[in-house]
Amino acid sequence: MGKIVISQNVTLDGVVEDPTGEEGSAYGGWFDRCMAEDRAAWAELEYSEAIAADALLIGRRTDAYFGPRWNVAPGDWAERLRALPKYVVSSTLTDPIWVNSTVLGGDVVEEASRLKQRIAGDIVVYASRQLVQTLLHNGLVDEFRLIVFPLVIGTGKRLFDDAGTATALRLQGARPIGRNLSALTYEVVRDA
Template identity: 55%
Template sequence: MARIVISQNITLDGVVQDPTGEEGLPGGGWFNRITPGDREAWAGQESAEAMDAVALLIGRRSYEYFAPRWQSRTGAWADRLNSMPKYVVTATLDDLKWANSTPVPAEAVGGLKRDLDGDIVVNGSAQLAHALLERDLVDELRLIVFPALAGAGTRLFPEGTARSLRLRTSRTLGDSLTVLTYELA
């Protein structure tokens, strides 16, 4: 049986939206304000996570963001992302161009969890993360906390979310990032 792991870049105030500033939010672009050492450490963390995962689970909007950026890249991390199974939760896309991508309806996610063995990682995909948390399908949260306050934007935990979490690990990543890993209690 697989575990669903939500892996998110997140600000200190819980915002996951507009990390690169492309959406134009006033507090957006927080990902771009880290040091080169932080970026290198972050890339190492993300690459290792991809190597260990059995599949990627993403929402439609994240698919549309990630697919064109990764398809032409090379190197171990890109090769892994391009070759691994990707399940795209969507009701509107059916012709997915990114290799090994399969559209799945939201109600099929529980079946993926039963049918696969290992970690199914959710990157980005805030709406999908909300739905998975609401349906109690998440086993682990891996949060890379960025030293920024966005002030506004979509949060990983919307208002009204009440959950108990159990801290499994915490560590510094690079010079100013923190990796927090939680189990859902």
């Protein structure tokens, strides 16, 4: 049985919205503001996660953002991401942008449950905040891998807004990434 792993870049106060500033929010662009001296360490961690993954599960907007970038990016990390099977959750999309992608157009909970049955390893979810909340609310998340950026924004959409349910987590690991970032890994604790 597969494991759904949420892999997110978040600010210290949990904001995931507009990390690159392309959405035009007043607080956007926090990813690059905090990244200068830590980019290589962050990229190494992300690459190792991609190597260990068996599939990606993403939403339509994440496909639209990552597809054009990673389809043409050079290097081993980009090649690995292109090679991974990707499953795009969408009720409107018919042709995903990111190569090697399949659209899951049915009920999100049913589709994700079937995916967990079919894939034996890590099914990593990048970005896709709305999808993350749906998966969490329906008990389908197994692990969180959070890269915490040392910035408190105070406003913006947070990873756990409207999660819909209290979820117990168990810390599996915590370590610095570069000088300023932190990598936190939490396992979701299932009811006994």
